[in-house]
Amino acid sequence: MRRVAAILIGSSLLGVAATTADAQSLERNAEAYQRAIAASERTLQAWLSDADAKTTLMPDRVDGTARVATPHNFAADLYPYLILTARLTDPALYEGRMMEMLRNEVRYMTVDGSVPGNRDLLTGTLGPASLFGAGEYAKDGLITVTELLGRTPWFHRMADMIADAMDRAPVTTKWGRLPAADGELNGDFLQVLVRLSTMTGDPRYLAWARGIADAYVEEVLPGNFGVPSTKWDFAAHSGEPQLRLRDHGNELVVGLTLLYALESDLKSDRAARYGAAVKTMLDRILLSANADGMLYNQVDAQTLKPSDETLSDNWGYVYGAVYTYYQVTGDVAYRDAVRRVLTQLPKYRKHVWEPRAASANLPLGSFDGYADAIESAIYLVNREPVPEALDWIESETAVMLAMQRPDGHLEDWYGEGNFNRTLLLWALMKSQGVMPAEKAPGLRLGAVRQGDALRVFVGGVDSVRLQLDIARHRRVINLARNYVRLNEFPEWFIVEPTWLYRVSGSGTSPRLRLGAELMQGERFTAGEWTITPIGPPPYGTRAIEP
Numbered sequence: 001m002r003r004v005a006a007i008l009i010g011s012s013l014l015g016v017a018a019t020t021a022d023a024q025s026l027e028r029n030a031e032a033y034q035r036a037i038a039a040s041e042r043t044l045q046a047w048l049s050d051a052d053a054k055t056t057l058m059p060d061r062v063d064g065t066a067r068v069a070t071p072h073n074f075a076a077d078l079y080p081y082l083i084l085t086a087r088l089t090d091p092a093l094y095e096g097r098m099m100e101m102l103r104n105e106v107r108y109m110t111v112d113g114s115v116p117g118n119r120d121l122l123t124g125t126l127g128p129a130s131l132f133g134a135g136e137y138a139k140d141g142l143i144t145v146t147e148l149l150g151r152t153p154w155f156h157r158m159a160d161m162i163a164d165a166m167d168r169a170p171v172t173t174k175w176g177r178l179p180a181a182d183g184e185l186n187g188d189f190l191q192v193l194v195r196l197s198t199m200t201g202d203p204r205y206l207a208w209a210r211g212i213a214d215a216y217v218e219e220v221l222p223g224n225f226g227v228p229s230t231k232w233d234f235a236a237h238s239g240e241p242q243l244r245l246r247d248h249g250n251e252l253v254v255g256l257t258l259l260y261a262l263e264s265d266l267k268s269d270r271a272a273r274y275g276a277a278v279k280t281m282l283d284r285i286l287l288s289a290n291a292d293g294m295l296y297n298q299v300d301a302q303t304l305k306p307s308d309e310t311l312s313d314n315w316g317y318v319y320g321a322v323y324t325y326y327q328v329t330g331d332v333a334y335r336d337a338v339r340r341v342l343t344q345l346p347k348y349r350k351h352v353w354e355p356r357a358a359s360a361n362l363p364l365g366s367f368d369g370y371a372d373a374i375e376s377a378i379y380l381v382n383r384e385p386v387p388e389a390l391d392w393i394e395s396e397t398a399v400m401l402a403m404q405r406p407d408g409h410l411e412d413w414y415g416e417g418n419f420n421r422t423l424l425l426w427a428l429m430k431s432q433g434v435m436p437a438e439k440a441p442g443l444r445l446g447a448v449r450q451g452d453a454l455r456v457f458v459g460g461v462d463s464v465r466l467q468l469d470i471a472r473h474r475r476v477i478n479l480a481r482n483y484v485r486l487n488e489f490p491e492w493f494i495v496e497p498t499w500l501y502r503v504s505g506s507g508t509s510p511r512l513r514l515g516a517e518l519m520q521g522e523r524f525t526a527g528e529w530t531i532t533p534i535g536p537p538p539y540g541t542r543a544i545e546p
Contacts, residue, residue, distance in 0.1 A: 056100055071117070114160040217256075254486045319337070320484035350364060431446060432456075432493040469495070
């Protein structure tokens with residue numbers, strides 16, 4: 001017979017019986033979590049079997065083409081999400097093979113300072129230092145590991161690599177040296193520099209971020225009709241009058257908006273100037289959208305007419321910037337824009353996000369388009385749980401899951417890391433950020449909020465040690481507010497380290513725990529549990545019973 005226990009958070013909910021609907025939601029979430037984790041683990045094992053025997057590194061592709069490991073593909077889009085999959089499924093693998101891979105990435109791929117280059121795994125040849133590789137590795141990979149896991153060795157790899165890359169920035173401007181002439185790489189660095197600035201307090205990172213932003217706010221945006229140019233010549237003071245709104249182009253939009261949020265919190269003299277530029281930029285982007293608010297891959301910067309009419313699977317990356325602007329200013333028009341596009345998502349069931357990949361073998365296009373579009377929605381429903389969007393996430397995740405082959409691969413290229421990324425985002429949404437602290441094969445883990453409390457279902461194992469989440473935007477990234485951030489792992493249910501919580505379940509004696517204990521790990525047996533906050537200290541002399 002299944003044992004049942006309950007975790008409630010919030011004394012007002014003690015003794016409240018779980019409804020049938022709540023219990024069904026818990027178990028559905030637990031089944032979804034198990035599906036997502038199992039699929040992610042299949043991808044992890046498939047790539048581990050394809051790793052290079054000498055270096056343990058992985059090639060960008062396993063489709064019979066050249067075996068090359070690059071920082072902008074393997075290291076940016078694959079390796080980080082295998083790290084996170086290992087952390088959730090097999091901590092020994094995470095601490096062993098994944099850490100060995102970091103040592104070998106540093107050993108075999110570093111070229112100049114901490115800047116990496118491409119490595120041919122067949123010949124052992126190492127290519128030149130790649131600032132593009134450094135920027136992509138940091139923004140798409142290392143920052144994501146840091147957002148979820150904090151100051152691991154991967155954080156320090158990122159901090160040193162970005163500093164060394166900026167010291168070697170090749171593009172001369174009146175505002176300092178920039179990493180590149182294009183919005184993609186400058187945006188990559190800008191997104192990472194903002195977070196390194198708040199995490200380290202090192203003034204170099206903020207100075208570098210401001211140099212990039214000043215160049216765009218004072219020259220590129222005014223010279224390109226208020227929006228970033230795909231490529232800009234800082235010597236000729238002119239550029240390509242195009243605005244790219246999918247990846248490899250939207251990075252500057254996201255990075256500049258995040259820096260504006262930081263400058264606003266710092267009450268700096270740049271805040272007003274950046275804010276005006278960001279408003280114009282976002283307003284013009286929203287004007288370029290289709291009737292449902294969906295964004296095109298690329299538009300003419302002056303006319304805003306699409307030069308590529310394919311819809312961007314990264315629409316939510318840009319709408320994350322729109323929502324961040326709302327969080328800073330309180331202007332509800334920008335929140336409304338986000339909610340509008342979320343309500344229209346049911347029109348885009350089984351949408352072919354990457355039609356160039358559509359074929360007899362891939363009639364719905366690449367899984368990668370689904371991965372990015374679902375990721376987009378998850379960032380936003382974390383802040384605005386629009387029912388239509390939540391339903392759409394479920395239907396489209398089922399489509400993406402069906403694209404995986406029995407061998408664990410999907411299309412035999414590094415982008416399969418994005419499949420794992422989105423499934424892990426979905427899994428942690430289903431568990432409300434609760435994750436195992438030990439290996440637990442077959443774990444079914446689901447959670448739902450009930451007022452201030454959290455109800456958690458544990459199944460598939462006799463017991464498991466679980467960790468609850470904290471306000472990582474504040475305690476890890478050191479941001480004043482939980483701004484939408486590309487490559488974040490959203491916070492769902494969080495505990496405060498110095499608060500007391502009541503942990504209770506049927507058939508067990510309630511126990512008191514500090515939030516700090518719950519974030520380190522607490523053991524739960526199979527069944528339903530409830531975690532309830534007692535409230536913030538000080539508690540004084542009032543009696544608190546477990």
